Amino acid sequence: GDSVTQMEGPVTLSEEAFLTINCTYTATGYPSLFWYVQYPGEGLQLLLKATKADDKGSNKGFEATYRKETTSFHLEKGSVQVSDSAVYFCALNKTRQSGGSYIPTFGRGTSLIVHP
């Protein structure tokens, strides 16, 4: 079945460091790929997305490129801030037979801690 694998956290960085959070996926067909962010005590917020191979999603200085050849969607940011401390989830959507609806599959999440 479909799956998403993220690097285990926590990832601990100093402010202004470069961030990479790895995400690889297993899926048939051509899913859309997403990164979500969850701040403490909150729900998930969509951070960025890509709907086809070689697309680059970007938002708030974060970016990720849909790499079909390596089935990856790694999240990067050039200079992290303390306010980026959160849990990051990689996800894909996948159709299920019932009603033709697309159901998301999430990775386990990667906690990012940024120190001043």
Added chain:
Amino acid sequence: DVKVTQSSRYLVKRTGEKVFLECVQDMDHENMFWYRQDPGLGLRLIYFSYDVKMKEKGDIPEGYSVSREKKERFSLILESASTNQTSMYLCASSLRTGVSGYTFGSGTRLTVV
């Protein structure tokens, strides 16, 4: 912006009680979802609905039921709450294809004592 509103941020219930968690979305989305989130286990899908009165079991439906009588509202029901249902519950909604992403509510932290 699409808004998904969960009726309570925090709930404390007793073992054996019937518990209702309500979720409302305001953008005419076809799909609605209920997840629970536990440390180390990520998000686990309990139920989803792709249309009014339509529902399908997710990965962990045992001990839960759902109701979707109107397109905008999706309720999660714990028939007889147990302590192992203490968790964060997240509701989400999306268009049918999900290509625009999934919009989440702020979550309900349920404690069963």
